Amino acid sequence: MKTLILISHPHFEDSGTQQFLKTSFYSLDDVKYQVIDDLYAATNAIDIDKEQNALRDFDRIIFQFPMYWYSSPASLKQFMDDVFTRNYIVAKHALKDKELGIVVSLGDAETDFQAGGPEQFTISELLRPFQAFANKSGMTYLKPFVVNQFGYLTPSEKEKLLVDYLAYLSATMPLSLANREQWLVQRLQATKADKPDDQQRMIDLVINAIDDQQNNVESLKEDVKMIRDQEE
Template structure:
């Protein structure tokens, strides 16, 4: 799976959160980090070139800090410039691709609800992107929301790292089965880059997960047989 991470952030160099994401994304071979603000700072962009480029990817991620309940202006500028009605609606050039949203906010996620200081849920606030995915016949992924990154403990950041890597290239939706498949693929990949003495340990881990998966499959089969007899 090829993933494009379109980052909209006017001060990307100063952002600890984006640095964290960038370092994480570097672990994923088939992901491409694409800073829209850098793109616009260089020269006038070429919509035709951008349209050809974006079609190479299976999963497109809009990644940004929430600025006044939307993305910063650079993503909107890109959408206005590149996502012409012809490209999106007439030729349906992004049809069936996945659209993910990675959004960061300094406010606590619990403030995003009726009665909270932000009043509306993140689902409501991101509705324009969902409506866009709908119009483009894309698959809208559950948004990946990171609140108050700078207050997080190290263990929370580690969990966040794994969740982010999965958001970049695990099959969706993130069921237990899909998570496990993804984990096995990561371990097998790591094995190739590892010293021989550690490969044995990884083999044991991979074997253990495979065995567990076999057990789960057996148990599921048993449940199915029991249910079939009941009917």
């Protein structure tokens, strides 16, 4: 599966969140990224045909941005207005059956985003225009990936964020426990090849442990189901 990250950020190089995420997606072969702001800075008028064609190769397209006034920064909207012509989206169905993911980072706490909270509306509600776009394009709208106040995260929270983010970019969706473990095993196998023998054996042990755990979970699920069925 091939993933394209379209990043909208007026100061990408200075953003701690963006640079942190960038270190991670470098490690995935099938993930490419494009900073939209760089695209526009390099030219007065972007090459629409080229951008339209570039998207065709990918199965998952991610809009990644910090939340600015309850939406993306203007550059993503400019890209959408320019590249996603009605002909391309509605007549040619060029993005049909692809997945649309949203990676949005928040400066304010995610818990503020709810009715009665300071921001009044949920992230789901505020991202409706993107969901409506996915609907119109025939894309599958993925559950948005929210980076909640990156600056306040502890090192171990950042580590977890990284793994979750990598899974969001490349695991099969929806991100069930089974899909997540399958993805983890694939990742471990991919990193095995160029490691020394003893490390390869260690990775095999981890993979076996994950498989065992998966089998345990499956068996536990069966037990729970049986008990429930008897209760009824």
